[in-house]
Every structure is written in structure tokens, then in C-alpha cells.
Amino acid sequence: MEAERLSAADFEKRFDKTPEAEPEEERTPEEVAQEKLVRQGEIHMERDEFHSAEYEFKNALKLDENNVKANLGLGQSYSGQGRTEEAREVFSKLGDNENLYKKENKHTFNGLGISLRKEELYDEAVKNYHRAIKLDPKDPVLYYNISLAFYHLGQMAEAKKFLASSIDLDEGFEDARKLLVMVEKKN
Secondary structure (H helix, E strand, O other), X not given: OOOOOOOHHHHHHHHOOOOOOOOOOXXXXXXXXXXXXXXXXXXXXXXXXXXXXXXXXXXXXXXXXXXXXXXHHHHHHHHHOOOHHHXXXXXXXXXXXXXXXXXXXXXXXXXHHHHHHHOOOHHHHHHHHHHHHHHOOOOHHHHHHHHHHHHHHOOHHHHHHHHHHHHHHOOOOHHHHHHHHHHHHHX
16 A cells, blocks of 8 residues: 655645635624623623623623624523512513514523513513413414413413423423323323
8 A cells, every 4th residue: 555645735735625615794792792792791691690690681782782692691680689579670681672573582581581481470471481382383382382381371271282282292201201290190
């Protein structure tokens, strides 16, 4: 077996398998700074450093008060600090943000619903799960999450209806099946 010698340039041409990159949108320095602040806030949230997260999210909101991730993070940081009323205000404002109504933001509405449900704000959680379902009506997790909120509201018929949709979309969804058993016992 004989080895073939290649120059570095020939090697690159022959073996470079990186796909052609799509040109990225130009981002302003403010957008880059805001992204960095939001990411720092998210890191603090992962560590349960709620005051530090609040600081980072507030700085991001100084650059763009309608930033979806920064608003969600701020509300969650308030929630983590036990500042329920402030969290509720932020979540309410966030739910009215027109920038959210895009399919890629279904996770934001779902996350918002989860945060509200943890704060026992079930009616508001239901509104946000409905918004997420409108954006992606084929996600079984969204139907499961809304059914949890209805379960806590004591609305077993609604919980059962959404659980049926969840299971129709994913027959192997064990958590949905377990919750359905609990709902049927209460019904």
C-alpha cells in the first residue's frame, strides 16, 4: 500500500465536508449584547441564582423591552424568589406580546404555562397552553400540560378531553395514561 502525499490545500479541497453555510442575518451590537445578557440570566436560573438572573434579564430588557426570552426569564426569576404578584404581571404582559405568535415560540408559551401552573395560577396557565396548541396542534405534551392545569382546577371533563387528544397523538405517552387514570377516579 502506498500513501499519497497531499498539500494542505489539496487535503482541504478533498476532505472538507462542511456544508455550505447559509448566510447569517447581520445582527446589531445591541442584539448580540442582549443575547449574551439573556444567556447569562438563563445560566443563573439553572443554578437557582434568582437575584442574579433578575439583574441580567432586566439589563437585557433595557435594550429591548419586548424581548420574549428576557421577559419570560424575568418572570421566572420573580417566581423563584417568591414574588408571585410581580411574576404574574410579567407573565400577563408577556402573554399579550404579539412577537410571540410564531410557531417557534410554542415552547415559550408552554414554559410560561408551566411557570404559571407552578405558581398555582391555573387559569392563566390554561390560556398559555391554548396559545401553544394553536401554534402547534400536533404536540402531545402541550395537551398533557393543559390537562394538568384543568386537573388542578378540578375540571375533570376538560382534563379528560385534552388527555384523549394527547394519547391520540402519542399512544405510548405513559404520563398521559397515568393522569387519565387519576382523572377518571375523580370524575
